[in-house]
Amino acid sequence: MKKFFSLVEVTLAIAVVGIGIAGVMALFPVGFQASRDAIGDNYASSAAEQFISYFSRKCNDPTLDDLSDPVDDTSKDFWEECIMWDNNTASNFADDVDGSIPTTKPTVADETAATFSATPVDGNIFPSDNQQLYRLKAGSTTVIDFHATVRIWRSRINGLWIFEANSDIPYAIATRINVEISWPVEKPYDKREKRYYTTELFRQAD
Numbered sequence: 001m002k003k004f005f006s007l008v009e010v011t012l013a014i015a016v017v018g019i020g021i022a023g024v025m026a027l028f029p030v031g032f033q034a035s036r037d038a039i040g041d042n043y044a045s046s047a048a049e050q051f052i053s054y055f056s057r058k059c060n061d062p063t064l065d066d067l068s069d070p071v072d073d074t075s076k077d078f079w080e081e082c083i084m085w086d087n088n089t090a091s092n093f094a095d096d097v098d099g100s101i102p103t104t105k106p107t108v109a110d111e112t113a114a115t116f117s118a119t120p121v122d123g124n125i126f127p128s129d130n131q132q133l134y135r136l137k138a139g140s141t142t143v144i145d146f147h148a149t150v151r152i153w154r155s156r157i158n159g160l161w162i163f164e165a166n167s168d169i170p171y172a173i174a175t176r177i178n179v180e181i182s183w184p185v186e187k188p189y190d191k192r193e194k195r196y197y198t199t200e201l202f203r204q205a206d
Contacts, residue, residue: 043146084171148183
């Protein structure tokens with residue numbers, strides 16, 4: 001004698017299958033987010049390395065003597081303009097004039113007010129009229145895979161062991177550059193992913 005499924009059994013089977021499909025579907029957004037985060041982390045670390053290399057070259061590029069020094073009217077290079085100007089008159093390596101890069105991180109208002117260049121430098125780095133703010137883009141001409149804001153600020157290198165003593169290094173000699181990369185740019189700042197990097201730069205040019 002043939003036995004058939006009842007309507008209750010069919011309904012229960014459909015419910016079980018539906019719950020299973022719903023559970024699987026719920027994992028898709030988590031997987032997509034994890035994939036985006038992994039891609040963003042890869043881009044961020046690569047972009048940070050490229051940006052730090054670019055900024056380090058600028059800091060010690062002797063050809064960037066294109067700005068007037070307010071102290072003695074001689075030309076200043078990028079380090080003297082952005083980190084610290086040392087005219088070496090009061091004492092050796094005296095911190096005389098602060099550079100244009102402050103010791104505080106730029107704010108959301110600073111980013112909103114900044115005008116970013118449409119022309120990249122060093123590949124995919126877009127400078128702005130604010131020395132602390134840059135943009136990074138990665139992808140093709142039609143699809144942008146990674147779009148981030150770079151914030152930089154400087155801090156002093158303290159407690160460096162030199163000649164058997166802890167020394168605080170003046171900005172005229174060295175600086176610590178702090179880098180924050182936040183993405184995607186299209187989101188509000190407090191909703192972005194953020195990664196932080198730091199590097200210590202020592203001045204090579206006189």
